[in-house]
Amino acid sequence: MAYDVAIIGAGIVGAACARSLAAEGLRVVVLDRSAAASGTTGRGEGNLLVSDKAPGPELTLAQRARALWPVLADELADELGPAFPGIEFEPKGGLVVATTEAGAAPLADFAAAQRAAGVDARQIGADEALELEPHLTRDISAAVHYPEDAQVQPVIATEALLASARRHGAEVRTGVEVTGPLLDVRGRLRGVATSAGDVAADRVVLAAGPWTAEVSERLGARLPVRPRRGMVLVTTRMPHRVFRKVYDGDYFGATQSSDAALQTSSVVESTAAGTVLIGSSREQVGFDDRLRVEVLRQVAAKALRLFPFLAGASVMRAYGGFRPYMPDHLPVIGADHRLDGLWHATGHEGAGIGLSLATAELVAAGLTGAAAPVDPEPFSPARPSLAPHLTGAAA
Known part of the structure; x- marks a missing residue:
C-alpha cells in the first residue's frame, strides 16, 4: 500500500x-x-x-x-470518551522570580518586551508573589506572573x-x-x-x-539536530505546597545559550499525584545517559533558593532525557x-x-x-x- x-x-x-x-x-x-x-x-x-x-x-x-490546547482537550474528551484518560490539561500559570538585585531589571525588561508582543506578563511585588506561592523564599527582588502558562500529561x-x-x-x-x-x-x-x-x-x-x-x-x-541532555529530580508525594510552575530568571538564558557545558537553573512544580519535579539542567554530552551526581547537586541546590522547605523533602528518583537542539x-x-x-x-x-x-x-x-x-x-x-x-x- x-x-x-x-x-x-x-x-x-x-x-x-x-x-x-x-x-x-x-x-x-x-x-x-x-x-x-x-x-x-x-x-x-x-x-x-x-x-x-x-x-x-x-x-x-x-x-x-x-x-489550541484547551480546544484539543475538549475535542479528545468528546472523541475518545470517558474510557480514555484525560490529557490533564491544567492552566495553572507560571511564576518567574529573581532573587538578586542584579536579576531584577533584566526580568522586568524581558516581561515588558513580552507584553508588547501580546503575552499576559504581570509584574508583581514580593507580597503578591507570596500570596500566589506562600512557601516561596522571602528573598524576592522581582516577580512576574504568567497566567497563560499551562501543563499536560x-x-x-x-x-x-x-x-x-x-x-x-x-x-x-x-x-x-x-x-x-x-x-x-x-x-x-x-x-x-x-x-x-x-x-x-x-x-x-x-x-x-x-x-x-x-x-x-x-x-x-x-x-x-544535536541532543541536549537534561535531568529532573522527583520527590516523594507530599501535600501540595507549589501551585504553579515556578522558576528563576536564569532559566531563559539557559534555554537560549549555545554553550555545550553544563548549565543549571531552578524550575520547580508539583504534579497532580503530589510529587514535586525539580529541574533543570542543559548540557551537550551526546547520547550519554549516565547519572551525573554533580548535575543533580546543582539542580537541588538552586531549587532550595526558591523553596527552602524542599530541604526536608525526600527524592525518590531522578531521570534524564535528550532535547533536540538546533544551533x-x-x-x-x-x-x-x-x-x-x-x-x-x-x-x-x-x-x-x-x-x-x-x-x-x-x-x-x-x-x-x-x-x-x-x-x-x-x-x-x-x-x-x-x-x-x-x-x-x-x-
Whole structure:
C-alpha cells in the first residue's frame, strides 16, 4: 500500500502531525523504532509555556499553540470518551522570580518586551508573589506572573493524539526502524526502507526529535539536530505546597545559550499525584545517559533558593532525557529544499510538547496548500540562519 504521508517518530510532535493530516483525509502511517512516547516526550514535564520565550517567531508559535490546547482537550474528551484518560490539561500559570538585585531589571525588561508582543506578563511585588506561592523564599527582588502558562500529561496526550489519528484512518507501526530512502528515477523521496520492509509514501515527515540527525543522514539530507541532555529530580508525594510552575530568571538564558557545558537553573512544580519535579539542567554530552551526581547537586541546590522547605523533602528518583537542539535555537518545520518529498517537524529543544499542535498545523497547511496559521518562513529548513550548519556539522 502506498501512503500519502509517512511520519517518522511517534512522540508528541509526530502524533500531532498524524492527527492533523489524517483529519484532512490523507493516508498516514506513523513509524517508530521503539514505542510511542518512549523518547523525549516520555521524559518531559508537559510544559505549555509562553513565559520562557522572547518576542519572535517561537513565541508567536507558542501563542498559537497555547490557544489550541484547551480546544484539543475538549475535542479528545468528546472523541475518545470517558474510557480514555484525560490529557490533564491544567492552566495553572507560571511564576518567574529573581532573587538578586542584579536579576531584577533584566526580568522586568524581558516581561515588558513580552507584553508588547501580546503575552499576559504581570509584574508583581514580593507580597503578591507570596500570596500566589506562600512557601516561596522571602528573598524576592522581582516577580512576574504568567497566567497563560499551562501543563499536560505528555504521554497520555501523545497516546490520545495517536488514538484520534487512528480513528481518522492512520496506521501506527512501532518497532519499525527506518534504514534508508526510497527514491524515484528523478531522485525524489517517495518512501522509506525499514527493518520491516519498504514503505511507499508521497511525502515523508521526519519528527524524530534528537535522533533526527541520524535518520536524516540515512535519508540523504542531514539536519544538524544535536541532543541536549537534561535531568529532573522527583520527590516523594507530599501535600501540595507549589501551585504553579515556578522558576528563576536564569532559566531563559539557559534555554537560549549555545554553550555545550553544563548549565543549571531552578524550575520547580508539583504534579497532580503530589510529587514535586525539580529541574533543570542543559548540557551537550551526546547520547550519554549516565547519572551525573554533580548535575543533580546543582539542580537541588538552586531549587532550595526558591523553596527552602524542599530541604526536608525526600527524592525518590531522578531521570534524564535528550532535547533536540538546533544551533540557531528555532524549530525546523517544513519542506527540505535539498530533497524533494522530505519534510521536517523537529528541533524544538525543550518546547516540543507545547509547540506540537501549532507545528502540526504548519505541516498540514504546507502539505495541503491551506493557509498557514502563522508565518512558516522563520522555521524553514532553507532559512539563512541555518544555512551555515547544513554541511559539515557534527552530530
